[in-house]
Amino acid sequence: MDRKWWKEAVAYQIYVRSFKDSNGDGIGDLRGIIEKLDYLKKLGIDIIYLNPINKSPNDDNGYDISDFKDIMDDFGNMQDFDDLLRETHIRDMKLVMDLVINHSSDEHPWFTEAKKSKQSKYRDYYIWKKGEAGTPPNNWGSFFGGSAWEYHEDTDEYYLHLFSKKQPDLNWENNDFREDIKRVIKFWIDKGVDGFRMDAINHIAKDDEFKDGKVHEGKIYGDFLPYVQNLPKVHEYIRDIRKEINNPEIVLIGETGGISYHNAYLYTGADKKELDFTFHFDMHSVGRGEKDWERTPLNLIKDIKEKMSGWQTRDDKEGWCPLFYSNHDTTRTVSRLGNDEDYLEESAKMLATLMFTQKGTPFIYYGEEIGMTNNKGFELEDYRDVAIFNNYKDYVESGLISEENFMKGLQYTSRDNSRTPMQWNDNINGGFTKGKPWIKANQNYTKINVKEQEKNPTSILNYYKKAIDIRKKYQSLVYGEFTEINREHEEIYAYLRELETEKLLIVVNFFDNTPQIKIEKEIDLEKSELILSNYDTDKIKNKLNVLELRPYEARIYLIK
Ligand code: GLC
Ligand code: CA
Secondary structure (H helix, E strand, O other): OOOOOOOOOOEEEEOHHHOOOOOOOOOOOHHHHHHOHHHHHHHOOOEEEEOOOEEOOOOOOOOOOOEEEEEOHHHOOHHHHHHHHHHHHHOOOEEEEEEOOOEOOOOOHHHHHHHHOOOOOOHHHEOEEOOEOOEOOOOEEOOOOOEOEEEEOOOOEEEEOOOOOOOOEEOOOOHHHHHHHHHHHHHHHHHOOOEEEEOOHHHOOOOOOOOOOEOOOOOOOEEOHHHHOOOHHHHHHHHHHHHHHOOOOOEEEEEOOOOOOOOOHHHHOOOOOOOOEEEOOOOOOOOEOOOOOOEOOOOHHHHHHHHHHHHHOOOHHHOOOEEOOOOOOOOOHHHHOOOOOOOHHHHHHHHHHHHHHOOOEEEEEOOHHHOOOOOOOOOHHHOOOHHHHHHHHHHHHOOOOOHHHHHHHHHHHOHHHHOOOOOOOOOHHHHOOOOOOOOOOOHHHHOOOHHHHHHOOOOHHHHHHHHHHHHHHOOHHHHOEEEEEOOOOOOEEEEEEEEOOEEEEEEEEOOOOOOEEEOOOOOOHHHOEEEEEOOOHHHOOOHHHEEEOOOOOEEEEEOO
């Protein structure tokens, strides 16, 4: 058993812009987080992970950094950061920062210098290519719509941007750049941060032939993924960073698209000396149809069990994993995987039960602990994500997708669903700000908010607290063996966690009906103790080890 602080911890992701505004400008900030540290501590949080807080013109909400060693004006200043870090550590919590080093902002001095002349020392910090007869160097389309190349007239070359055109990709082939980035990392470690979430890290190496990509059906641009994702050189670069950090207590978490439980060991294997674990995209598109505006019913075996259990049953040598179903790049968990209309409470608690009883580090995405949902009734002008407006041009203005389908698609898939203000109470805008919020609040704050749930012993929030307590009390939930029961069951997900003599049974129902499951496995349920459930369970009979679960019911038994 290879014990590590970050394996035993419960993490909380804060989208800073939307968490708590301390000065009424409508934007969440570092002082706002400081105000809420006691709330997080009381919830049982050990790690706070912050989305980017560096200086940025905010084309992509901080994922476009113009000074890696400074703080974004909207969020405060370095004093605020130092205070936040100190106050976090005083409460015995850790702080993990986002490290966005696949690209910078086009307003970063490196890029403004690079643009001045082909002779600039910084020219080669970015990726420039000649076009052909007025067209870009190849047909790649960016993640955020439009071409992945932007023309720069003065020097008559194009620069590469996998994301928005205000996020030029950095050139990891350049040694001076790599040394500069290592100094950035060292700067934050010297301040005392406890780890990094390395943004888009599997894209930092690019194939140097820059061949056209395949144009898939219904698409305008070529697919660049084979040329810019998970290339062998990425590993060399990450190992170099790990070596430079030279401190096993610093946790390194990657964000790696295209990586699943089958191949994550490429980054996290014990022999690799690269990352501790990686965020994947397994749960992002569950329930999505072929088209953004279509939904498909949940297939428990294929969408949930196979993926989640896949991560659980890897050999320990392959590395650790995070437990999370949402972040700032997807939609709200309870709206995607649960039922936010008829069974909001039950399904939010059911999903929490899974998150705190599997092997990995749980990451609560802000607001999930009160069951925050996707938006309903957002108009185009209510959205803020840069990707939306590029896609609108590519698809709606060109006539490829109807306005109606596009808007419906946003409701099911837009990242802005997960970026609305934290709902603290039932005051205007959920108590997030005294001003006008940078993005419209989800209007259900009158019903779904922290203040209300703190008072109610059976609220989602209080269920999270109980589940976290259980997570911390039973080590089998962290380090124990995972054994799935009855994979073929189409409605119920059930498994055992076991460490030495401690044994827990977890059973959850993913649907709004009342399925039964027979628990064999030499367990006597009559003698077992029910330690957590999202229903008042008195009335349920467990005859002959057959459990009948109510809609979205979840239970944890201590087996005796
Ligand atoms: C990652 C981030 C996402 C951002 C992108 C570009 O995928 O999670 O929010 O837009 O990288 O930095
Ligand atoms: Ca503010």
